[in-house]
Amino acid sequence: MMRWLAALLAFLALAGAAYAQPVNTGHLTAELVPQAQGIAPGQTIYVALRQQMLPGWHTYWRNPGDSGQPTEIKWALPDGWRAGDIVWPTPVRIPVGPLVNYGYEGQVLLPVAITAPADARVGQTATLSADAAFLVCREECVPEDAKLNLSLPITSGPAPADPRWGALIGKTLAEAPKPAGLTAAFEKRGPDVVLAVAGAPLKGAADVGAYFYPFDSTVIDHGKPQVAERGPDGLTLTVTPGYAFQGGAAPKAIAGVLALDGKAYELTAAPGPPPAGTSGLGPPAAKGSPGAGAGGPSLGLISAAAFAFVGGLILNLMPCVFPVLAMKAASLAAHGGGEERRARTHGLAFGAGVLATFLILAAVLIGLKAAGAAIGWGFQLQSPPVVAVLALLMLAVALDLSGVFEVGTSLQGVGSGLAARQGLAGDVFTGALAVVVAAPCTAPFMGAAIGWALTQPPAAALAVFVALAIGFALPFVAVTFWPGLLARLPRPGPWMDVFRKVLAFPMYGAAAWLVWVLTLQAGAPALARILAAAIVLALAAWLAGLAQKRAAAGARPLATGFAAGLLAAAALVAVVWPAYGQAQAAPGVETAHATAEPYSPERLAALRAQGKPVFVDYTAAWCVSCQVNDRVVLSTRPVVDAIHKYDVAYLTADWTRRDPAIAADLARFGRAGVPLYLVYGADGGKPAILPAILTQGMVIKALQAASKAR
Amino acid sequence: MRKLPLHRRTLLAAALAVGFAAPAFAAPQINTPAPAFRQLDQDGKPRSLADFRGKTVVLEWTSAACPYSHKHYDSGNMQRLQAKARKQGVVWLTIITDAPGTSGYMDAAQVRAWMKKEHSHATAVLLDSDARVARAYEAKTTPHMFIIDKAGRLVYMGGIDDRPFTDPASLKGAKNYVALALADLKAGRPIAEPVTRPYGCSVKYGP
Numbered sequence: 001m002m003r004w005l006a007a008l009l010a011f012l013a014l015a016g017a018a019y020a021q022p023v024n025t026g027h028l029t030a031e032l033v034p035q036a037q038g039i040a041p042g043q044t045i046y047v048a049l050r051q052q053m054l055p056g057w058h059t060y061w062r063n064p065g066d067s068g069q070p071t072e073i074k075w076a077l078p079d080g081w082r083a084g085d086i087v088w089p090t091p092v093r094i095p096v097g098p099l100v101n102y103g104y105e106g107q108v109l110l111p112v113a114i115t116a117p118a119d120a121r122v123g124q125t126a127t128l129s130a131d132a133a134f135l136v137c138r139e140e141c142v143p144e145d146a147k148l149n150l151s152l153p154i155t156s157g158p159a160p161a162d163p164r165w166g167a168l169i170g171k172t173l174a175e176a177p178k179p180a181g182l183t184a185a186f187e188k189r190g191p192d193v194v195l196a197v198a199g200a201p202l203k204g205a206a207d208v209g210a211y212f213y214p215f216d217s218t219v220i221d222h223g224k225p226q227v228a229e230r231g232p233d234g235l236t237l238t239v240t241p242g243y244a245f246q247g248g249a250a251p252k253a254i255a256g257v258l259a260l261d262g263k264a265y266e267l268t269a270a271p272g273p274p275p276a277g278t279s280g281l282g283p284p285a286a287k288g289s290p291g292a293g294a295g296g297p298s299l300g301l302i303s304a305a306a307f308a309f310v311g312g313l314i315l316n317l318m319p320c321v322f323p324v325l326a327m328k329a330a331s332l333a334a335h336g337g338g339e340e341r342r343a344r345t346h347g348l349a350f351g352a353g354v355l356a357t358f359l360i361l362a363a364v365l366i367g368l369k370a371a372g373a374a375i376g377w378g379f380q381l382q383s384p385p386v387v388a389v390l391a392l393l394m395l396a397v398a399l400d401l402s403g404v405f406e407v408g409t410s411l412q413g414v415g416s417g418l419a420a421r422q423g424l425a426g427d428v429f430t431g432a433l434a435v436v437v438a439a440p441c442t443a444p445f446m447g448a449a450i451g452w453a454l455t456q457p458p459a460a461a462l463a464v465f466v467a468l469a470i471g472f473a474l475p476f477v478a479v480t481f482w483p484g485l486l487a488r489l490p491r492p493g494p495w496m497d498v499f500r501k502v503l504a505f506p507m508y509g510a511a512a513w514l515v516w517v518l519t520l521q522a523g524a525p526a527l528a529r530i531l532a533a534a535i536v537l538a539l540a541a542w543l544a545g546l547a548q549k550r551a552a553a554g555a556r557p558l559a560t561g562f563a564a565g566l567l568a569a570a571a572l573v574a575v576v577w578p579a580y581g582q583a584q585a586a587p588g589v590e591t592a593h594a595t596a597e598p599y600s601p602e603r604l605a606a607l608r609a610q611g612k613p614v615f616v617d618y619t620a621a622w623c624v625s626c627q628v629n630d631r632v633v634l635s636t637r638p639v640v641d642a643i644h645k646y647d648v649a650y651l652t653a654d655w656t657r658r659d660p661a662i663a664a665d666l667a668r669f670g671r672a673g674v675p676l677y678l679v680y681g682a683d684g685g686k687p688a689i690l691p692a693i694l695t696q697g698m699v700i701k702a703l704q705a706a707s708k709a710r
Numbered sequence: 711m712r713k714l715p716l717h718r719r720t721l722l723a724a725a726l727a728v729g730f731a732a733p734a735f736a737a738p739q740i741n742t743p744a745p746a747f748r749q750l751d752q753d754g755k756p757r758s759l760a761d762f763r764g765k766t767v768v769l770e771w772t773s774a775a776c777p778y779s780h781k782h783y784d785s786g787n788m789q790r791l792q793a794k795a796r797k798q799g800v801v802w803l804t805i806i807t808d809a810p811g812t813s814g815y816m817d818a819a820q821v822r823a824w825m826k827k828e829h830s831h832a833t834a835v836l837l838d839s840d841a842r843v844a845r846a847y848e849a850k851t852t853p854h855m856f857i858i859d860k861a862g863r864l865v866y867m868g869g870i871d872d873r874p875f876t877d878p879a880s881l882k883g884a885k886n887y888v889a890l891a892l893a894d895l896k897a898g899r900p901i902a903e904p905v906t907r908p909y910g911c912s913v914k915y916g917p
Contacts, residue, residue, distance in 0.1 A: 066850040066851065066912060067850055067851045067909070067910055067911055067913075068911075068912070069874060069875065069876070069909070096912040096915075097912070097913070097914070097915030097916070097917075098845070098915055099850055099912050099913065099915070101912065133877075135777075135876070137911070137912075139812060139813070139914065140775050140776075140812075140813050140814075141776065141777060141778075141911045141912075142777070143777050143876040143877075217907055218905075218907050221737065240737075243867070243868065243905045243906075243907065243908075244905075246739065246740040246867070246904075246905040247739070247740040247741050247904060247905065249905075605737060605738070605739065606739070606742065608745060608846075609738060609739065609742050609743045609744065609745050609864075610743050611743065611745075611746035611760075682746060683746060683747060683748045683758075683842070684745045684746050684747050684842065684843075684845075685840075685842040685845070685846070686842070686845065
């Protein structure tokens with residue numbers, strides 16, 4: 001009879017499956033849910049604490065991050081029953097202002113292994129009770145708790161999966177981080193901690209969004225971005241150390257979870273040098289490491305596009321662009337009077353060249369950025385071969401302007417017989433050339449706009465680049481479309497030849513400047529190489545000019561033309577291959593300030609801790625605006641005097657070569673490139689950001705304000 | 711290219727338009743000079759760290775809307791600690807960073823009323839809703855505690871105790887790191903645990 005009753009009870013319990021009552025604690029609904037419909041004596045099944053949060057609210061992982069508290073479960077089980085620890089699913093990062101928490105939003109299942117004793121009575125129903133305590137937060141935090149019960153039938157053999165929760169608990173367990181035999185080591189490197197991880201699961205894995213969640217909340221600074229670099233057998237994360245590294249101390253081990261696009265592994269890193277094969281392949285080909293925390297300043301699409309447009313307009317006046325465009329405009333004047341239609345066609349062709357080139361650059365930039373590269377605008381100029389090729393290009397343009405040889409349609413109408421088609425190709429080429437040479441001159445407005453664009457989805461980013469291209473092309477296209485403007489341009493005449501030869505010199509200057517940049521990047525051997533290549537190119541240009549003159553005279557100077565082409569190709573190859581070495585010394589953009597020190601986040605922190613005002617000059621040798629500002633403003637007597645007078649520390653952050661720390665700083669201030677000038681006041685507040693083009697008065701005023709803020 | 715053909719006023723306008731100030735973090739370091747600050751207190755009086763040279767200064771981040779701060783105030787634990795410290799000549803600055811619009815934000819009058827209600831023994835309460843002081847110290851939680859010695863060095867940073875819970879029962883037997891650090895300072899001993907884990911609600915930084 002008793003047996004029959006027990007069987008009936010068991011059946012009823014099974015019919016209702018395991019039975020639990022959800023509890024609404026105010027901001028979430030909590031309940032205990034089982035993996036199986038019952039449990040056999042001696043068997044272990046998982047029972048999960050399920051939390052269903054209100055939208056916008058979250059609970060915490062085992063390490064809550066900068067604030068918060070992990071969920072706790074206190075079990076009250078029948079005699080002989082055992083409960084394990086919570087199996088924590090991989091959390092998400094929840095930014096709160098500049099801070100970052102680790103936790104769960106929406107629904108989370110926290111599975112716990114429950115083991116029935118071997119002598120559990122089949123047919124009975126066990127009641128598992130738990131006091132669950134959790135902090136549930138949106139912006140504000142509310143501690144809530146729930147007394148939860150689960151009735152679990154004791155079955156003779158393993159019971160079938162719970163129809164509602166079985167599969168989900170199984171999935172949660174399958175996806176939870178697990179040890180995977182990874183070898184990991186960490187090492188303090190300057191202001192950073194480098195965490196390197198190697199192991200079979202990482203070999204050739206798609207390291208998308210690599211992020212390390214430490215178990216201990218004091219080992220890393222959760223709010224700072226983690227910069228990833230791939231290697232053949234693993235990866236390296238550069239993270240900002242937390243409190244555990246304060247005062248010269250270091251933890252004995254760093255344990256946590258490495259998450260890589262949907263997969264997660266537990267690991268424990270020992271102090272020491274990185275295992276082999278954990279670096280050298282650059283950033284992961286992925287979404288990069290999303291720098292949660294301090295979000296960059298927000299700029300709407302409309303204002304970003306407007307800034308980009310104005311930035312494009314201003315770009316026309318930059319020293320590396322103006323000669324190219326001025327010559328082009330002057331050549332247009334030659335089309336004046338009755339040839340407006342053709343002028344328009346030329347204008348549009350130029351505009352198309354500009355647009356296409358910007359879009360190509362944007363696509364490359366967005367692509368690299370998507371691959372997680374810590375790069376920004378002007379990135380092309382961080383590569384020595386590109387700088388060398390540009391130097392040769394500038395030289396070629398200069399030689400053309402000097403009249404050594406001619407490209408495309410002649411500017412003086414010598415080649416007026418040439419097909420219009422060729423002229424249009426020349427226009428497109430001019431547009432492309434103008435964009436390529438403009439890259440180092442980040443105009444005001446443009447910096448913020450491009451910085452914004454690079455944080456956006458590709459469509460919005462492209463829109464900003466299109467606005468930039470339109471702004472850049474507009475003055476020239478407008479000239480071609482406005483007959484009135486065209487008429488106002490000076491009439492063509494012999495003066496044009498003089499003008500053209502004068503304009504050759506800024507281009508020689510640009511070439512010389514790029515050679516200087518190259519020397520800083522790749523050292524003295526590169527100087528010899530580029531100068532030799534320049535001489536060969538000059539010879540090629542002269543031969544080309546000779547061939548053109550003979551051709552004009554009716555001859556067919558095939559050999560001369562061929563030699564010219566061959567020499568030019570040789571010059572080009574010589575500067576691209578083989579690879580450049582690195583400069584011996586630090587690249588060091590030289591500044592005239594005796595007091596200038598190289599920038600490091602650590603140095604900045606130390607100076608600010610002393611209550612000193614600090615000027616940080618984010619610069620690069622290849623950045624023309626930076627060099628102009630340095631020569632015309634920052635290195636001048638009055639500014640240097642003011643630096644001494646107000647006792648301001650001057651830090652130079654040199655981005656001539658790639659530097660993830662500087663790239664991260666620029667990103668934090670919403671910039672994609674240099675220049676960026678920050679003035680930190682003595683009071684330790686936010687820094688003032690100076691515009692991309694400086695004046696002496698402006699800088700002195702900012703220095704004064706910074707020292708007064710004391 | 712000595713002078714760029716752009717009007718200076720235009721440039722200044724551009725600077726204003728582009729010059730968003732984003733937080734710049736540089737973590738404070740233990741046993742180095744404490745970050746300087748200057749902020750108004752509940753009476754509109756400017757207070758700066760330099761004013762207190764020669765005295766030990768305690769910084770306490772709090773929020774009237776945070777259950778962790780409530781644990782320490784409702785139980786009188788924080789006030790007792792404040793009173794004891796003040797008696798020893800320690801300067802105690804309570805700092806409220808909650809940005810306008812968050813539930814813990816208070817204006818000066820509200821802060822004065824709050825001090826009265828809580829029987830605060832703080833030297834002053836700093837109204838840090840622009841987060842100037844919080845950013846300088848990278849304050850993360852309420853409570854988050856810092857101690858600056860007479861020479862202006864940061865000698866303690868971290869939690870108030872070792873019980874990261876909201877339950878008032880957790881105060882019993884808690885190891886109060888601030889009390890211990892102040893005792894060490896008074897006795898001229900090195901502080902046994904100068905850096906601990908801060909716990910609590912997140913500091914409510916504004917946008």
